[in-house]
Amino acid sequence: MRFGLLGTGPWADNAHAPALAAHPDAEFTGVWGRRPEAAAALAERHGTRAYEDVDALLADVDAVAIALPPDVQAELAVRAAAAGRHLLLDKPLATTTDAARKVADAAQAAGVASVVFFTLRFEAESAAWIDARAAQDGWFTARADWLGSVFAGAGDSPYAASPWRREKGALWDVGPHALSVLLPVLGDVTELTAAPGPGDTVHLVLRHTGGASSTATLSLTAPPEAAGVAVELRGTAGVFGLPGRGAGPVVAFGNAIDALTEAARTGRPHPCDAHFALRVTELLASAE
Structure with missing residues:
Protein backbone atom coordinates (compact mmCIF):
# COMPACT_ATOMS: atom_id res chain seq x y z
CA MET A 1 0.00 0.00 0.00
CA ARG A 2 1.39 3.41 -0.98
CA PHE A 3 1.20 5.86 1.95
CA GLY A 4 1.43 9.61 2.05
CA LEU A 5 2.13 11.35 5.34
CA LEU A 6 0.36 14.63 6.12
CA GLY A 7 2.15 16.48 8.90
CA THR A 8 5.70 17.23 9.97
CA GLY A 9 5.53 17.88 13.73
CA PRO A 10 7.03 15.88 16.61
CA TRP A 11 4.46 13.06 16.42
CA ALA A 12 4.97 12.68 12.67
CA ASP A 13 8.73 12.66 13.25
CA ASN A 14 8.72 10.30 16.26
CA ALA A 15 6.07 7.78 15.22
CA HIS A 16 4.47 8.07 11.78
CA ALA A 17 7.48 8.63 9.54
CA PRO A 18 9.84 6.02 11.05
CA ALA A 19 7.04 3.41 11.14
CA LEU A 20 6.13 4.03 7.50
CA ALA A 21 9.76 3.94 6.42
CA ALA A 22 10.43 0.67 8.25
CA HIS A 23 7.25 -1.22 7.40
CA PRO A 24 7.89 -4.08 4.94
CA ASP A 25 4.45 -3.86 3.34
CA ALA A 26 4.13 -0.08 3.08
CA GLU A 27 5.61 2.17 0.44
CA PHE A 28 6.38 5.56 1.99
CA THR A 29 5.56 7.64 -1.08
CA GLY A 30 5.92 11.15 0.29
CA VAL A 31 5.30 13.86 2.85
CA TRP A 32 3.22 17.02 2.77
CA GLY A 33 3.19 19.64 5.50
CA ARG A 34 2.01 23.16 6.15
CA ARG A 35 5.69 24.15 6.43
CA PRO A 36 7.43 23.11 3.18
CA GLU A 37 10.90 23.30 4.71
CA ALA A 38 9.90 20.88 7.47
CA ALA A 39 8.38 18.51 4.91
CA ALA A 40 11.60 18.58 2.91
CA ALA A 41 13.72 17.82 5.98
CA LEU A 42 11.46 14.97 7.14
CA ALA A 43 11.36 13.46 3.66
CA GLU A 44 15.15 13.60 3.39
CA ARG A 45 15.59 11.81 6.72
CA HIS A 46 13.44 8.92 5.55
CA GLY A 47 14.42 8.67 1.90
CA THR A 48 11.13 9.82 0.44
CA ARG A 49 9.75 12.85 -1.42
CA ALA A 50 8.35 16.12 -0.16
CA TYR A 51 5.20 17.39 -1.89
CA GLU A 52 4.29 21.07 -2.05
CA ASP A 53 0.69 20.32 -3.09
CA VAL A 54 -1.46 18.02 -0.97
CA ASP A 55 -3.66 17.00 -3.90
CA ALA A 56 -0.59 15.93 -5.86
CA LEU A 57 0.33 13.63 -2.99
CA LEU A 58 -3.20 12.27 -2.76
CA ALA A 59 -3.04 11.44 -6.47
CA ASP A 60 0.05 9.27 -5.93
CA VAL A 61 -1.02 7.16 -2.93
CA ASP A 62 -3.50 4.54 -1.77
CA ALA A 63 -3.71 5.78 1.83
CA VAL A 64 -2.80 8.72 4.02
CA ALA A 65 -1.42 8.83 7.53
CA ILE A 66 -2.30 12.13 9.20
CA ALA A 67 -0.32 13.69 12.05
CA LEU A 68 -1.85 17.16 12.27
CA PRO A 69 -3.97 19.10 14.78
CA PRO A 70 -7.38 17.42 15.02
CA ASP A 71 -9.44 20.02 13.20
CA VAL A 72 -6.88 20.28 10.41
CA GLN A 73 -6.85 16.49 10.27
CA ALA A 74 -10.64 16.30 9.95
CA GLU A 75 -10.76 18.63 6.96
CA LEU A 76 -7.96 16.82 5.12
CA ALA A 77 -9.36 13.38 5.99
CA VAL A 78 -12.64 14.28 4.30
CA ARG A 79 -10.67 15.46 1.27
CA ALA A 80 -8.59 12.28 1.18
CA ALA A 81 -11.64 10.03 1.52
CA ALA A 82 -13.35 11.86 -1.35
CA ALA A 83 -10.26 11.06 -3.43
CA GLY A 84 -10.69 7.37 -2.55
CA ARG A 85 -7.77 7.14 -0.12
CA HIS A 86 -7.79 4.94 2.96
CA LEU A 87 -7.36 6.78 6.26
CA LEU A 88 -4.84 6.17 9.07
CA LEU A 89 -5.78 8.92 11.50
CA ASP A 90 -4.78 10.11 14.95
CA LYS A 91 -6.77 10.82 18.06
CA PRO A 92 -8.81 12.88 18.67
CA LEU A 93 -10.50 12.59 15.32
CA ALA A 94 -11.68 16.21 15.66
CA THR A 95 -12.61 18.57 18.47
CA THR A 96 -16.26 18.96 17.44
CA THR A 97 -18.86 16.30 16.87
CA ASP A 98 -19.85 17.81 13.52
CA ALA A 99 -16.30 17.66 12.16
CA ALA A 100 -15.81 14.09 13.38
CA ARG A 101 -19.12 13.00 11.85
CA LYS A 102 -18.08 14.47 8.49
CA VAL A 103 -14.97 12.25 8.52
CA ALA A 104 -16.92 9.11 9.42
CA ASP A 105 -19.57 9.88 6.81
CA ALA A 106 -16.97 10.65 4.13
CA ALA A 107 -15.16 7.37 4.74
CA GLN A 108 -18.42 5.43 4.59
CA ALA A 109 -19.61 7.22 1.45
CA ALA A 110 -16.31 6.61 -0.34
CA GLY A 111 -16.04 3.00 0.81
CA VAL A 112 -12.53 3.52 2.19
CA ALA A 113 -11.07 1.88 5.28
CA SER A 114 -10.26 3.94 8.35
CA VAL A 115 -8.16 3.27 11.44
CA VAL A 116 -7.63 5.77 14.25
CA PHE A 117 -4.39 5.38 16.20
CA PHE A 118 -5.45 5.00 19.83
CA THR A 119 -1.97 3.94 20.89
CA LEU A 120 -2.77 1.30 23.51
CA ARG A 121 -5.15 -0.47 21.14
CA PHE A 122 -2.16 -1.19 18.89
CA GLU A 123 0.51 -2.08 21.46
CA ALA A 124 0.59 -5.87 21.58
CA GLU A 125 0.55 -6.29 25.37
CA SER A 126 -2.17 -3.74 26.15
CA ALA A 127 -4.29 -4.79 23.14
CA ALA A 128 -4.23 -8.42 24.30
CA TRP A 129 -5.14 -7.31 27.84
CA ILE A 130 -8.08 -5.24 26.59
CA ASP A 131 -9.35 -8.11 24.41
CA ALA A 132 -9.10 -10.55 27.34
CA ARG A 133 -10.95 -8.21 29.70
CA ALA A 134 -13.64 -7.50 27.07
CA ALA A 135 -14.30 -11.26 26.88
CA GLN A 136 -15.05 -11.37 30.62
CA ASP A 137 -18.36 -10.51 32.29
CA GLY A 138 -19.26 -9.29 35.75
CA TRP A 139 -17.46 -5.97 35.83
CA PHE A 140 -18.36 -3.75 38.77
CA THR A 141 -16.20 -0.66 38.37
CA ALA A 142 -13.02 0.69 36.83
CA ARG A 143 -10.69 3.64 37.13
CA ALA A 144 -8.35 5.15 34.55
CA ASP A 145 -5.68 7.71 35.45
CA TRP A 146 -3.87 9.50 32.60
CA LEU A 147 -1.62 12.03 34.29
CA GLY A 148 0.96 13.83 32.18
CA SER A 149 3.28 16.72 32.98
CA VAL A 150 3.49 18.21 29.47
CA PHE A 151 2.69 21.66 30.86
CA ALA A 152 4.44 21.22 34.20
CA GLY A 153 7.95 20.63 35.41
CA ALA A 154 10.83 21.56 33.12
CA GLY A 155 8.54 22.04 30.12
CA ASP A 156 10.87 20.05 27.88
CA SER A 157 8.16 17.93 26.26
CA PRO A 158 8.18 18.21 22.45
CA TYR A 159 4.39 18.56 22.65
CA ALA A 160 4.37 21.53 25.05
CA ALA A 161 4.37 23.99 22.15
CA SER A 162 1.24 22.46 20.60
CA PRO A 163 -1.41 25.21 20.37
CA TRP A 164 -4.36 22.82 20.21
CA ARG A 165 -3.17 20.94 23.31
CA ARG A 166 -2.83 24.20 25.23
CA GLU A 167 -6.32 25.22 24.16
CA LYS A 168 -8.15 21.90 24.62
CA GLY A 169 -6.10 20.36 27.45
CA ALA A 170 -5.99 16.86 28.82
CA LEU A 171 -9.65 16.08 28.14
CA TRP A 172 -9.01 16.05 24.40
CA ASP A 173 -5.41 14.87 24.38
CA VAL A 174 -5.37 11.93 26.81
CA GLY A 175 -9.13 11.52 27.27
CA PRO A 176 -9.33 9.51 24.02
CA HIS A 177 -6.77 7.05 25.39
CA ALA A 178 -8.79 6.43 28.54
CA LEU A 179 -12.04 5.98 26.64
CA SER A 180 -10.39 3.67 24.11
CA VAL A 181 -9.62 1.26 26.96
CA LEU A 182 -12.84 1.60 28.98
CA LEU A 183 -15.42 1.40 26.18
CA PRO A 184 -14.49 -1.97 24.64
CA VAL A 185 -14.47 -3.60 28.08
CA LEU A 186 -17.41 -1.96 29.87
CA GLY A 187 -19.59 -0.93 26.93
CA ASP A 188 -20.85 2.40 25.65
CA VAL A 189 -21.50 5.29 28.02
CA THR A 190 -25.08 6.04 29.03
CA GLU A 191 -24.36 8.76 31.62
CA LEU A 192 -21.41 11.09 31.99
CA THR A 193 -20.47 13.71 34.56
CA ALA A 194 -17.38 15.91 34.38
CA ALA A 195 -15.72 18.11 37.00
CA PRO A 196 -12.59 20.29 36.80
CA GLY A 197 -9.47 19.82 38.90
CA PRO A 198 -6.25 21.81 39.18
CA GLY A 199 -4.76 23.15 35.96
CA ASP A 200 -6.31 21.38 32.99
CA THR A 201 -7.23 18.33 35.09
CA VAL A 202 -10.66 16.81 34.43
CA HIS A 203 -12.45 14.10 36.41
CA LEU A 204 -15.03 11.98 34.59
CA VAL A 205 -17.64 9.67 36.11
CA LEU A 206 -19.16 7.25 33.61
CA ARG A 207 -22.03 4.78 33.60
CA HIS A 208 -21.77 2.00 31.00
CA THR A 209 -24.27 -0.17 29.14
CA GLY A 210 -22.89 -3.27 30.82
CA GLY A 211 -24.02 -1.89 34.20
CA ALA A 212 -20.59 -0.97 35.53
CA SER A 213 -19.40 2.49 36.43
CA SER A 214 -15.95 3.98 35.89
CA THR A 215 -13.92 7.06 36.66
CA ALA A 216 -11.17 8.75 34.66
CA THR A 217 -8.75 11.41 35.85
CA LEU A 218 -7.03 13.26 33.04
CA SER A 219 -4.27 15.87 33.23
CA LEU A 220 -1.36 17.38 31.32
CA THR A 221 -0.42 19.63 34.26
CA ALA A 222 0.40 17.02 36.91
CA PRO A 223 3.70 17.41 38.79
CA PRO A 224 6.33 15.18 37.16
CA GLU A 225 6.52 13.16 40.38
CA ALA A 226 2.79 12.39 40.12
CA ALA A 227 2.67 11.59 36.40
CA GLY A 228 1.80 8.17 35.07
CA VAL A 229 -0.86 5.96 33.52
CA ALA A 230 -2.88 3.35 35.38
CA VAL A 231 -6.07 1.44 34.61
CA GLU A 232 -7.69 -0.91 37.10
CA LEU A 233 -10.77 -3.06 36.53
CA ARG A 234 -12.70 -4.73 39.36
CA GLY A 235 -15.41 -7.36 39.02
CA THR A 236 -16.45 -10.90 39.84
CA ALA A 237 -13.30 -12.26 38.17
CA GLY A 238 -11.06 -10.17 40.42
CA VAL A 239 -8.87 -7.11 40.05
CA PHE A 240 -6.90 -6.48 36.86
CA GLY A 241 -4.35 -3.78 36.14
CA LEU A 242 -3.27 -2.60 32.71
CA PRO A 243 0.22 -3.93 31.85
CA GLY A 244 3.15 -1.59 31.37
CA ARG A 245 3.87 0.15 28.10
CA GLY A 246 5.11 -1.96 25.21
CA ALA A 247 7.77 -1.52 22.57
CA GLU A 262 -6.26 -5.65 6.52
CA ALA A 263 -9.41 -3.51 6.71
CA ALA A 264 -8.84 -2.26 3.16
CA ARG A 265 -8.23 -5.79 1.87
CA THR A 266 -11.19 -7.46 3.56
CA GLY A 267 -13.70 -4.62 3.74
CA ARG A 268 -14.27 -5.44 7.43
CA PRO A 269 -14.28 -2.34 9.65
CA HIS A 270 -11.63 -2.17 12.34
CA PRO A 271 -12.87 -1.69 15.93
CA CYS A 272 -10.93 1.61 16.07
CA ASP A 273 -12.36 3.06 12.89
CA ALA A 274 -13.69 6.57 12.30
CA HIS A 275 -17.12 5.64 13.66
CA PHE A 276 -15.61 4.56 16.98
CA ALA A 277 -13.55 7.76 17.05
CA LEU A 278 -16.74 9.73 16.36
CA ARG A 279 -18.32 8.20 19.48
CA VAL A 280 -15.25 9.13 21.52
CA THR A 281 -15.53 12.69 20.18
CA GLU A 282 -19.22 12.85 21.15
CA LEU A 283 -18.35 11.84 24.73
CA LEU A 284 -15.51 14.36 24.99
CA ALA A 285 -17.74 17.12 23.65
CA SER A 286 -20.39 16.17 26.21
CA ALA A 287 -17.82 16.30 29.01
CA GLU A 288 -16.58 19.69 27.81
Missing part, protein backbone atom coordinates in the same frame (compact mmCIF):
# COMPACT_ATOMS: atom_id res chain seq x y z
CA GLY A 248 6.91 2.11 21.83
CA PRO A 249 4.92 4.17 19.34
CA VAL A 250 6.86 3.17 16.21
CA VAL A 251 6.07 -0.51 16.69
CA ALA A 252 2.48 0.30 17.66
CA PHE A 253 2.03 2.48 14.58
CA GLY A 254 3.38 -0.35 12.46
CA ASN A 255 0.59 -2.51 13.88
CA ALA A 256 -1.89 0.22 12.92
CA ILE A 257 -0.54 0.11 9.36
CA ASP A 258 -1.22 -3.64 9.37
CA ALA A 259 -4.73 -3.01 10.66
CA LEU A 260 -5.54 -0.50 7.94
CA THR A 261 -4.13 -2.77 5.24
